Amino acid sequence: MTYGSVVAQLCRDYNNDYKRVNEQLESMGYNIGIRLIEEFLAKTNFGRCINFKETAEIISKVGFKMFLNTTPTVENFSADGKQFNLILEDNPLAEFVELPDDNKAVKELWYSNVLVGVLKGALQMVQLDVDVSFVKDVLRGDPSTEIKLRLNKILKDEIPAGED
Amino acid sequence: MKVLSLYLLNKSGGLIYQRDFNPESNGINKLSSNDYLITAGTLHSIHAIVAGLTPPVLHPIQENQTGNQNQTGLFQVETERFNLFIYQTLTGLKIISIVQKGVSQETATRFMANIHSIYSDYVMKNPFYTLDMPIKCQLFSNKVLLLSEAS
Numbered sequence: 001m002t003y004g005s006v007v008a009q010l011c012r013d014y015n016n017d018y019k020r021v022n023e024q025l026e027s028m029g030y031n032i033g034i035r036l037i038e039e040f041l042a043k044t045n046f047g048r049c050i051n052f053k054e055t056a057e058i059i060s061k062v063g064f065k066m067f068l069n070t071t072p073t074v075e076n077f078s079a080d081g082k083q084f085n086l087i088l089e090d091n092p093l094a095e096f097v098e099l100p101d102d103n104k105a106v107k108e109l110w111y112s113n114v115l116v117g118v119l120k121g122a123l124q125m126v127q128l129d130v131d132v133s134f135v136k137d138v139l140r141g142d143p144s145t146e147i148k149l150r151l152n153k154i155l156k157d158e159i160p161a162g163e164d
Numbered sequence: 165m166k167v168l169s170l171y172l173l174n175k176s177g178g179l180i181y182q183r184d185f186n187p188e189s190n191g192i193n194k195l196s197s198n199d200y201l202i203t204a205g206t207l208h209s210i211h212a213i214v215a216g217l218t219p220p221v222l223h224p225i226q227e228n229q230t231g232n233q234n235q236t237g238l239f240q241v242e243t244e245r246f247n248l249f250i251y252q253t254l255t256g257l258k259i260i261s262i263v264q265k266g267v268s269q270e271t272a273t274r275f276m277a278n279i280h281s282i283y284s285d286y287v288m289k290n291p292f293y294t295l296d297m298p299i300k301c302q303l304f305s306n307k308v309l310l311l312s313e314a315s
Contacts (some may be wrong), residue, residue, distance in 0.1 A: 035284075035289065038280070039285065041280070043281045045230060045277070091296070160175060160258075161237050162237020163234075
């Protein structure tokens with residue numbers, strides 16, 4: 001309900017300009033993500049992932065389970081190993097939510113866009129530059145909720161000295 | 165287990181937290197804050213230089229249970245009076261602890277892992293704390309003190 005009231009208030013504040021609401025949700029998520037990663041590392045003691053596939057597995061099986069108690073599935077892992085989709089069967093943020101009836105919301109608002117920011121921020125703090133975006137959302141009438149993650153590059157210069 | 169001092173460095177090597185425990189009874193001199201900054205920066209640089217010096221043939225395999233990502237950088241300094249350990253996380257945070265001679269590496273690493281845990285709770289979750297800035301969170305300081313006194 002807290003998340004819901006945040007989204008609703010943002011919509012009211014921005015006069016239903018859903019593009020700006022999406023951006024604001026993503027930047028809120030980004031601020032959460034850059035801090036969340038420390039807790040994730042402190043609690044799990046994981047080392048650096050060898051490849052992006054491992055990153056995908058860890059995000060879905062450990063990360064989401066730890067913070068949202070749900071396990072999305074990793075699908076459509078691309079051949080070059082740089083892109084995958086996360087399918088969320090149940091999205092705890094949007095469990096009791098219906099989008100408002102004006103035709104704009106259902107086309108423009110990504111309700112759980114904070115998740116996009118969280119993933120982007122957290123991965124950036126471990127030196128992975130990833131583009132994250134929503135592809136489908138059950139709230140919009142699609143069959144499933146899907147987030148696409150695409151690895152742009154590994155920020156090699158920022159990797160702390162002293163790792164292999 | 166006796167920890168004497170604790171330093172936290174951000175990923176650029178800037179000092180964000182410094183604490184001496186029981187300075188009078190442990191005989192630690194208080195330096196000026198500038199000296200602490202210089203010491204921290206020097207340790208950060210030496211850590212990086214050591215990582216560059218380590219011959220590739222000695223690189224350890226990724227067998228890591230403790231969360232300490234410090235594989236090839238400066239890890240431990242031993243002197244007659246104290247030991248110094250450096251613990252690094254994936255995000256570049258360095259935790260440097262100065263401990264008495266009797267303290268083992270595992271104990272110190274466990275201590276620093278706990279510090280990392282309190283950091284992720286009391287510092288990261290404080291919305292008014294700006295990342296990479298000096299830590300002024302009272303709750304964090306209290307917890308650090310408790311942790312240093314626990315064995």
